[in-house]
Amino acid sequence: LLAFSRVDPLCSTFSNLPIDTCRGPFQSTGGQVEDAIYGQIAQIEQYPRTSQPDASFFVADLGEIRRQHSRWMSHLPNIMPFFAVKCNPDVELLQVLKELGVGFDCASVEEMQTVLRLGAPSTSIIFANPCKTPHALAFAHGAGIKMTTFDNLDELDTIKNYMPDARLLLRIFANDSNALVALGEKFGALPDSIQDLLMRAKDLNLNVVGISFHIGSGASDPSAFQKAIAHSRQVWDSARSMGFFLQILDIGGGFQPTEAEFTPMATAIQSAISEASFPGQTIFMAEPGRFFARSVFTLVCRIISCRKSKATESPQRVDMLYQNDGVYGNFMNALIEREDFAPSLIITKGHLPRKSEYHAYTIWGPTCDSTDCVSRKASFALLRGMLTGKPAYTSATATNFNGFSSKTKTIYTPKEKGY
Ligand code: PLP
Numbered sequence: 001l002l003a004f005s006r007v008d009p010l011c012s013t014f015s016n017l018p019i020d021t022c023r024g025p026f027q028s029t030g031g032q033v034e035d036a037i038y039g040q041i042a043q044i045e046q047y048p049r050t051s052q053p054d055a056s057f058f059v060a061d062l063g064e065i066r067r068q069h070s071r072w073m074s075h076l077p078n079i080m081p082f083f084a085v086k087c088n089p090d091v092e093l094l095q096v097l098k099e100l101g102v103g104f105d106c107a108s109v110e111e112m113q114t115v116l117r118l119g120a121p122s123t124s125i126i127f128a129n130p131c132k133t134p135h136a137l138a139f140a141h142g143a144g145i146k147m148t149t150f151d152n153l154d155e156l157d158t159i160k161n162y163m164p165d166a167r168l169l170l171r172i173f174a175n176d177s178n179a180l181v182a183l184g185e186k187f188g189a190l191p192d193s194i195q196d197l198l199m200r201a202k203d204l205n206l207n208v209v210g211i212s213f214h215i216g217s218g219a220s221d222p223s224a225f226q227k228a229i230a231h232s233r234q235v236w237d238s239a240r241s242m243g244f245f246l247q248i249l250d251i252g253g254g255f256q257p258t259e260a261e262f263t264p265m266a267t268a269i270q271s272a273i274s275e276a277s278f279p280g281q282t283i284f285m286a287e288p289g290r291f292f293a294r295s296v297f298t299l300v301c302r303i304i305s306c307r308k309s310k311a312t313e314s315p316q317r318v319d320m321l322y323q324n325d326g327v328y329g330n331f332m333n334a335l336i337e338r339e340d341f342a343p344s345l346i347i348t349k350g351h352l353p354r355k356s357e358y359h360a361y362t363i364w365g366p367t368c369d370s371t372d373c374v375s376r377k378a379s380f381a382l383l384r385g386m387l388t389g390k391p392a393y394t395s396a397t398a399t400n401f402n403g404f405s406s407k408t409k410t411i412y413t414p415k416e417k418g419y
Pocket of ligand 1: 105128129217252254
């Protein structure tokens with residue numbers, strides 16, 4: 001049996017092992033992503049397996065970027081998206097976003113260089129890292145990137161020295177306690193420090209032009225946006241009363257890509273903005289990362305080994321699959337966000353599974369490390385040709401641990417006409 005499995009949001013590729021869990025053969029719907037997956041599998045299978053490293057691969061659905069952009073514009077047309085490059089710095093993705101007029105949130109020199117090389121204007125970039133090195137600030141200054149964030153007094157001194165003409169956004173604390181990554185633990189000025197920060201900025205003659213916040217990556221509570229927007233309005237007024245001319249509210253990231261999750265967030269944001277009644281000329285912006293990246297990429301991996309448990313073994317021990325990508329590669333989110341990947345199995349070459357029962361597996365990465373576990377409760381059911389992988393923070397966090405390469409090939413679907 002040669003089968004390919006995918007994990008939602010990531011995919012797995014299965015080798016010729018007796019996988020007895022799939023209830024039926026994968027049937028391609030003939031979509032571009034499926035075609036690209038099968039095309040790549042066919043290419044791989046042309047050659048002996050010993051002649052190639054047998055790495056996982058991505059398929060990127062470029063049309064999905066435009067679809068997500070339309071979704072954004074239909075719900076939040078008044079809020080300019082600046083894609084968080086850290087989420088996935090894939091150059092084709094960045095290029096399409098640039099062509100759609102999306103700006104970029106960069107956190108490092110490397111990220112700024114990447115988007116500048118694509119021809120993104122410096123005015124379409126926010127250096128959204130509240131703690132920057134002099135080198136990085138000097139680079140941004142030289143490149144004409146002016147907008148950046150701060151949340152502490154030291155940072156104001158560094159900015160004064162290396163980017164004195166910066167357009168500054170004060171990053172305030174915000175938090176969705178259910179967010180997968182609690183960014184508020186690391187960044188964001190607490191209410192009792194805001195006055196001091198603004199006074200110091202005034203003393204240094206720095207130009208504070210707005211407020212920013214981030215409720216946490218992988219957020220789920222729309223009311224966290226509402227609270228943060230209401231608090232921003234209060235800080236806005238304090239800053240105005242100290243003589244700053246504020247123009248920008250940056251509501252950060254935290255957006256989920258699906259319609260079901262995005263709509264309530266967008267509705268909450270719009271009502272909070274109108275309730276807070278910011279001045280008419282206010283520019284609203286946001287830093288979505290996962291919102292754009294997650295639905296674009298599908299990751300396909302190969303199962304390289306399978307270990308069956310004996311009935312006599314501990315009942316907790318289910319059958320184990322070992323694949324060619326893991327938490328030190330494109331699945332780091334299994335560790336960081338405890339993301340639970342739900343795999344799908346793709347059958348190729350007409351091989352049918354032996355049995356039809358639903359069956360549980362643990363899925364492990366290729367390293368010799370027992371933390372390298374991609375899924376502890378994967379099980380495979382009938383596939384109906386649904387192939388919509390949705391990874392975010394995959395290649396961006398991959399390492400070379402244990403000598404396994406972090407380089408993953410990406411196959412791009414053709415750009416749609418008029419995207
Ligand atoms: N903006 C900043 C400053 C971030 O740190 C992040 C993620 O860490 C993002 C935007 C992207 O947020 P999300 O992953 O919720 O899309």
